[in-house]
Amino acid sequence: MIENTSSFLPLSQSPQGKPARVTALSGDEDMNRRLRELGFYEGAMVTVKSRMPFGGPLVVLVDQFALALRRVEADVILLEFV
Amino acid sequence: MNADSVFERVALVGSPNSGKTSLFNWMTGLRFKTVNYPGSTVESHRGKTLPVYGVNFEVIDTPGIYSLVPSSRDEEVTLDILRREDLDRVILVLDALQLKRQLLLALQLRELDIPFSVALTMNDLAEKAKKSLHLPALSEILDAPVAVVDGRLGGGVKELVRKVHEQGRAFKKPSKELPSSEEKVRALTQQSRVLAQKVVRAEGEERKEGLDRLLVHSFLSFPIFVLVMAALFTSVFYVASPLMDLVDFLFASASGLVSEIFGHGLLSDFLGSGIIEGMGAVFVFVPQIFILFLGLSFLEESGYLARASTLIDRPLHFVGLSGRSFVPLLSGFACAVPGVMATRNLKSARERWIAVFILPLMTCSARLPVYALLLAFLFFGEPAWKPGLSLAVIYFASAFVGAVAAYILHKILKTKERSFFLMELPPYRWPQAKRMFSDSLRRTNAYIKRAGPTIFFFILILWTLTHLPYDSSWTATQQLENSVLAKIGMFMEPLFRPMGLDWRVGLALLSAFVAREVFVSAMAVIFNLANVAEGSLQASLITQMKDAHFPDGHLIFTTPAVVAMIVFFMLALQCLSTTGVVVKEMGSWKYGLFQLVVLNVVAYAAAVLVFQLF
Numbered sequence: 001m002i003e004n005t006s007s008f009l010p011l012s013q014s015p016q017g018k019p020a021r022v023t024a025l026s027g028d029e030d031m032n033r034r035l036r037e038l039g040f041y042e043g044a045m046v047t048v049k050s051r052m053p054f055g056g057p058l059v060v061l062v063d064q065f066a067l068a069l070r071r072v073e074a075d076v077i078l079l080e081f082v
Numbered sequence: 083m084n085a086d087s088v089f090e091r092v093a094l095v096g097s098p099n100s101g102k103t104s105l106f107n108w109m110t111g112l113r114f115k116t117v118n119y120p121g122s123t124v125e126s127h128r129g130k131t132l133p134v135y136g137v138n139f140e141v142i143d144t145p146g147i148y149s150l151v152p153s154s155r156d157e158e159v160t161l162d163i164l165r166r167e168d169l170d171r172v173i174l175v176l177d178a179l180q181l182k183r184q185l186l187l188a189l190q191l192r193e194l195d196i197p198f199s200v201a202l203t204m205n206d207l208a209e210k211a212k213k214s215l216h217l218p219a220l221s222e223i224l225d226a227p228v229a230v231v232d233g234r235l236g237g238g239v240k241e242l243v244r245k246v247h248e249q250g251r252a253f254k255k256p257s258k259e260l261p262s263s264e265e266k267v268r269a270l271t272q273q274s275r276v277l278a279q280k281v282v283r284a285e286g287e288e289r290k291e292g293l294d295r296l297l298v299h300s301f302l303s304f305p306i307f308v309l310v311m312a313a314l315f316t317s318v319f320y321v322a323s324p325l326m327d328l329v330d331f332l333f334a335s336a337s338g339l340v341s342e343i344f345g346h347g348l349l350s351d352f353l354g355s356g357i358i359e360g361m362g363a364v365f366v367f368v369p370q371i372f373i374l375f376l377g378l379s380f381l382e383e384s385g386y387l388a389r390a391s392t393l394i395d396r397p398l399h400f401v402g403l404s405g406r407s408f409v410p411l412l413s414g415f416a417c418a419v420p421g422v423m424a425t426r427n428l429k430s431a432r433e434r435w436i437a438v439f440i441l442p443l444m445t446c447s448a449r450l451p452v453y454a455l456l457l458a459f460l461f462f463g464e465p466a467w468k469p470g471l472s473l474a475v476i477y478f479a480s481a482f483v484g485a486v487a488a489y490i491l492h493k494i495l496k497t498k499e500r501s502f503f504l505m506e507l508p509p510y511r512w513p514q515a516k517r518m519f520s521d522s523l524r525r526t527n528a529y530i531k532r533a534g535p536t537i538f539f540f541i542l543i544l545w546t547l548t549h550l551p552y553d554s555s556w557t558a559t560q561q562l563e564n565s566v567l568a569k570i571g572m573f574m575e576p577l578f579r580p581m582g583l584d585w586r587v588g589l590a591l592l593s594a595f596v597a598r599e600v601f602v603s604a605m606a607v608i609f610n611l612a613n614v615a616e617g618s619l620q621a622s623l624i625t626q627m628k629d630a631h632f633p634d635g636h637l638i639f640t641t642p643a644v645v646a647m648i649v650f651f652m653l654a655l656q657c658l659s660t661t662g663v664v665v666k667e668m669g670s671w672k673y674g675l676f677q678l679v680v681l682n683v684v685a686y687a688a689a690v691l692v693f694q695l696f
Binding site for chain 2: 030031035036037038039041049051053057059063065070
């Protein structure tokens with residue numbers, strides 16, 4: 001379980017360039033499934049590479065694959081910094 | 083095996099960008115476009131294996147999917163093939179670099195009790211990542227033969243084909259559905275990860291994507307995007323212009339030669355002014371179209387388009403679309419037909435509805451000849467940057483109108499559907515020049531084949547109608563004014579008058595409904611009845627236009643009238659092939675009819691407004 005909330009952030013708020021581990025997905029079933037299929041499973045390593053301007057998508061590296069996703073989608077991916 | 087054929091039917095299944103289409107091309111010798119953009123196979127392709135491989139396979143390429151739990155059209159198409167086709171074998175294509183993620187598909191196939199062989203695609207990138215894989219372990223765990231294939235050079239395909247052919251277990255249609263519950267999916271992804279750990283001996287070093295630091299940089303990415311697009315469209319005009327002059331010169335010379343050989347007469351007139359000039363008016367634009375296709379395929383192959391889609395997602399999201407619509411819309415700048423077909427890739431039905439509706443508003447290559455003629459007329463003898471800049475304004479204005487239309491539809495169409503944007507960014511690749519060239523040639527050729535016969539046919543009809551009845555003592559003008567065509571045109575003139583046009587231009591405008599570029603040929607046929615000046619077809623047509631006047635003596639082609647015509651061409655859906663494809667793709671003639679009526683009524687109203695207010 002999560003004890004320390006300070007090390008526990010949604011991907012959307014994760015600082016750029018800092019690797020973190022996925023701890024949970026908090027979306028609905030459909031959203032979680034799509035995210036898992038693309039590699040956001042519990043335990044995967046994720047790094048935010050950049051944020052597109054004007055609130056656009058995030059570019060992230062998941063297990064070395066570059067992916068883009070919107071901030072609302074990144075909101076449901078919860079991370080822990082190691 | 084299938085009773086009525088000696089072929090073994092083999093389906094290729096795999097994730098987007100896993101190298102399926104490359105493998106398909108190697109097996110069948112067919113050349114389908116493989117692009118470095120996720121989700122480029124939108125329908126299934128079929129082909130037979132080359133004799134070199136010594137087997138008789140009918141290979142089916144399926145859309146790329148991440149999972150066999152249906153959540154989009156692509157997955158449905160693939161599942162349908164597995165359920166309905168009389169298959170003999172399934173080949174699962176896995177990218178060695180992405181094994182961790184793609185093994186999920188292998189487990190799902192196993193869950194569905196479908197026997198398969200694995201084609202492990204390795205490329206130079208995989209080599210560089212220094213991943214060493216334990217292949218016997220992979221084969222054992224999956225209970226499937228595994229062959230390594232080089233997607234770029236074709237190595238290993240023979241070995242794969244042999245293994246597939248010799249595979250012991252026959253194909254069985256899946257008898258059940260995959261459970262889609264969160265727990266099951268979670269368990270399966272977990273399992274695929276454990277599996278991957280057994281197979282991947284050493285973790286590769288972190289992939290360096292230096293280019294991504296710039297191209298998806300938080301601030302620099304937008305200016306770079308604008309520069310890339312500007313470079314694409316300027317090269318379409320500047321690089322193409324000497325080639326266009328050459329084509330123009332060739333057709334003008336041919337026309338001159340015809341009148342020298344046949345002298346003055348009906349046959350000479352038909353060949354020279356009708357066929358050669360009519361075709362020439364359109365073929366002049368082939369270099370431009372070729373260069374546009376070349377630029378598009380460079381961006382696709384390099385992997386930049388996926389990044390550009392990401393960049394543009396935010397503004398597109400605002401008008402009810404997503405970054406995924408970027409590629410269909412960009413294709414629309416070449417031609418709306420492939421653009422409409424590319425919307426199959428969109429996961430959301432609503433997004434597709436809007437994207438297809440606004441696609442005809444993108445400035446397609448068929449409009450280029452029209453704009454080029456009208457702008458050359460407006461800025462005759464003036465420096466080239468003026469028409470160039472005006473054309474850029476037309477492009478931007480059209481895209482802006484498209485955005486406004488999308489926004490209006492977005493506000494009208496209520497929805498509870500959530501919009502997604504999850505996009506894989508494939509590794510950068512240096513595009514292969516040979517493939518880019520052959521690909522652009524093929525697409526240009528397809529354009530010529532589609533447009534050529536239609537234009538030829540209409541020139542034939544138009545020319546005949548302008549020469550019936552024929553009297554050799556008439557001057558060119560008298561001939562036209564007494565023709566059947568004139569009677570039809572004059573009957574319809576009240577419709578064109580509010581736009582500032584006479585019946586002759588109105589007829590050219592109407593003929594553009596066959597295909598927009600026909601407008602230029604029609605103008606050439608209708609106005610160029612008099613002798614052609616030596617050297618350039620375009621210059622002689624423009625001279626004719628400058629002289630054209632209404633019976634009461636005032637000029638037809640005034641600036642307001644030409645601008646009104648440009649506005650009409652920007653908005654109108656004057657392309658019956660587009661409507662045909664829309665009806666087929668959307669599965670609804672009501673949609674096609676609605677779009678046709680709305681866009682044309684708006685275009686007509688706007689053109690009338692512009693002319694009257696100017």
